Amino acid sequence: MVEFLQFLVPGILIGGVYALLASGLGLIFGVMRVVNFAQADFMMLAMYLSWALFAGGFGLDPFLAVPAVFVVFLLLGMAVHWMFIRFVIGRRENHDAQVILTIGLGLIFQNLILIRYSSEPRVVAPSYANAGDFIGDIFISRVRLYAFLLSVLVAALLFLFLNRSRTGRAIRAASENWEAATYMGIDIDRTNRIAFGVGVALTAVGGSALVTFQSITPFVGFRFVVVMFAAVVLGGLGSVSGAFVGGVLIGIIQSVSQVWTSAAVKNVWVFALFLLILYVRPNGLFGKVQRAI
Amino acid sequence: MLEISDLCAGYDGVPALRSIDFRVGPQEHVAILGPNGAGKTTLLKTISGTVEADSGSIGFDGEDLLPQAPHKRVEAGIVHVPQGRMIFASMTVADNLRLGSHRRVARDRHDERRELVLEIFPALAGMLGRDGGALSGGQQQMLAVARGVMACPRLLMLDEPSMGLAPRAADDIFEGIARLLKSETTAMIVVEQRAHEALEVCDRAYVLESGEVALEATNQELLADETLAATYLGSGAGSP
Numbered sequence: 349m350v351e352f353l354q355f356l357v358p359g360i361l362i363g364g365v366y367a368l369l370a371s372g373l374g375l376i377f378g379v380m381r382v383v384n385f386a387q388a389d390f391m392m393l394a395m396y397l398s399w400a401l402f403a404g405g406f407g408l409d410p411f412l413a414v415p416a417v418f419v420v421f422l423l424l425g426m427a428v429h430w431m432f433i434r435f436v437i438g439r440r441e442n443h444d445a446q447v448i449l450t451i452g453l454g455l456i457f458q459n460l461i462l463i464r465y466s467s468e469p470r471v472v473a474p475s476y477a478n479a480g481d482f483i484g485d486i487f488i489s490r491v492r493l494y495a496f497l498l499s500v501l502v503a504a505l506l507f508l509f510l511n512r513s514r515t516g517r518a519i520r521a522a523s524e525n526w527e528a529a530t531y532m533g534i535d536i537d538r539t540n541r542i543a544f545g546v547g548v549a550l551t552a553v554g555g556s557a558l559v560t561f562q563s564i565t566p567f568v569g570f571r572f573v574v575v576m577f578a579a580v581v582l583g584g585l586g587s588v589s590g591a592f593v594g595g596v597l598i599g600i601i602q603s604v605s606q607v608w609t610s611a612a613v614k615n616v617w618v619f620a621l622f623l624l625i626l627y628v629r630p631n632g633l634f635g636k637v638q639r640a641i
Numbered sequence: 642m643l644e645i646s647d648l649c650a651g652y653d654g655v656p657a658l659r660s661i662d663f664r665v666g667p668q669e670h671v672a673i674l675g676p677n678g679a680g681k682t683t684l685l686k687t688i689s690g691t692v693e694a695d696s697g698s699i700g701f702d703g704e705d706l707l708p709q710a711p712h713k714r715v716e717a718g719i720v721h722v723p724q725g726r727m728i729f730a731s732m733t734v735a736d737n738l739r740l741g742s743h744r745r746v747a748r749d750r751h752d753e754r755r756e757l758v759l760e761i762f763p764a765l766a767g768m769l770g771r772d773g774g775a776l777s778g779g780q781q782q783m784l785a786v787a788r789g790v791m792a793c794p795r796l797l798m799l800d801e802p803s804m805g806l807a808p809r810a811a812d813d814i815f816e817g818i819a820r821l822l823k824s825e826t827t828a829m830i831v832v833e834q835r836a837h838e839a840l841e842v843c844d845r846a847y848v849l850e851s852g853e854v855a856l857e858a859t860n861q862e863l864l865a866d867e868t869l870a871a872t873y874l875g876s877g878a879g880s881p
Contacts, residue, residue: 514743517732517736517739517740518740518743520729520731520732521729521732521740524729524730524731524732525727525729527691527723527727528723528727528728528729529740530689530690530691530711530712530715531689531691531711531715531720531721531722531723531727531789532715532740532741532743532744532788532792533712533715533716533743533744533792534712534740534743535710535712536712
């Protein structure tokens with residue numbers, strides 16, 4: 349039982365971060381039906397920014413840098429939407445263009461970072477990087493706990509934004525029915541731009557939460573892209589709350605499976621469950637025929 | 642107030658509107674009648690901007706509407722209650738109404754407008770906390786109209802508010818619209834299959850056929866002339 353909990357607790361902690369990473373992808377898909385293949389590379393860029401702020405002379409703690417990372421990536425996301433994304437959304441025949449555009453952006457990000465910082469792994473190690481506490485017999489890593497708490501906090505703020513703010517309500521309306529939202533006087537291009545910015549910023553913050561225990565390379569996105577997509581599909585495409593549940597679930601499965609099988613095959617279990625859930629519920633856990641975020 | 646001349650529009654090169662001339666005066670209530678596929682819905686969509694015009698002009702208060710983005714047209718006061726209701730099913734009735742008052746001038750008047758729409762459609766009063774998707778068809782249509790009224794429209798456009806409803810539910814909608822028009826001075830366009838109900842709340846009517854204006858008449862003219870009524874208002878129309 350203790351052994352089980354020793355795997356379950358870290359699974360929940362990392363699952364919270366997966367949830368945050370996936371929520372950004374889910375928000376963007378939910379609002380503008382764009383599958384952003386560059387999402388994990390925005391995460392990678394955010395990890396480099398956190399590293400630069402920490403190691404580049406500022407010595408800024410990666411958790412304290414989160415507001416700055418959020419703002420930078422909110423603006424970057426809005427700029428990318430304004431420069432590229434807005435030209436490939438809305439029309440059915442643009443799906444190919446969306447895929448090529450977002451994969452291309454991801455490749456450009458990876459290679460720009462590769463040119464600038466090489467492929468050498470970077471680490472962000474604050475003084476408490478290896479600290480932790482025992483609760484009963486279960487060891488809880490300090491940085492992973494902080495990462496989890498940060499994710500929960502950001503999730504709560506996202507929930508408030510989507511449900512309580514005018515812009516958030518407009519985003520939900522536009523994601524449910526863009527034509528009806530237009531008739532309300534909602535500027536769809538603006539809500540898309542903001543949703544893209546917020547979606548990118550959420551995943552970026554997830555990246556900052558990871559840097560204290562995940563080394564950074566230009567290709568670190570590959571490690572997380574599959575998890576992000578699986579979480580979004582598992583939760584139900586377009587459902588932000590579903591993406592959260594999907595992320596936590598994947599974290600738990602990856603971790604708990606190590607009680608019985610090697611860590612090397614942890615993603616096998618993830619995909620076994622993934623297929624099982626989609627077999628039973630083709631729209632994902634929270635997917636409805638009527639879409640909602 | 643609304644001046645449309647020589648308007649043409651269509652979908653992927655297939656014309657749906659051919660040279661439409663159409664006018665709504667201030668505070669005037671105008672019905673658009675005609676068979677399915679005549680272009681009634683397309684005309685409303687071209688006014689609100691979700692369908693692009695190919696040629697012609699739409700003026701609203703003397704301003705050219707066509708270069709303006711759809712949300713700007715709402716800001717100007719043109720409020721479209723679309724066919725098929727299009728309420729936000731995953732959001733509560735209260736949130737649907739709140740989205741109705743997204744328009745800048747309606748924002749500060751949200752509470753006052755909500756009181757008004759709940760007087761017009763009392764059935765909604767007890768359902769503010771329910772999801773839009775949980776309402777019956779008739780209630781959803783009430784919500785769609787109420788959501789439009791929240792925006793303080795200067796020109797309210799209702800696209801088939803009785804579509805798919807049982808006769809009693811349709812009556813509820815038209816009674817609500819009649820109550821609304823007692824307290825509001827908005828101009829209105831109603832697209833309807835139920836010509837008689839529409840004419841009861843309207844001053845004038847256009848009949849569209851194959852994307853063209855086949856007839857323009859006041860409702861007295863339409864109802865008085867048996868041939869016109871029989872032709873355009875369906876069988877049995879005009880008879881007692």
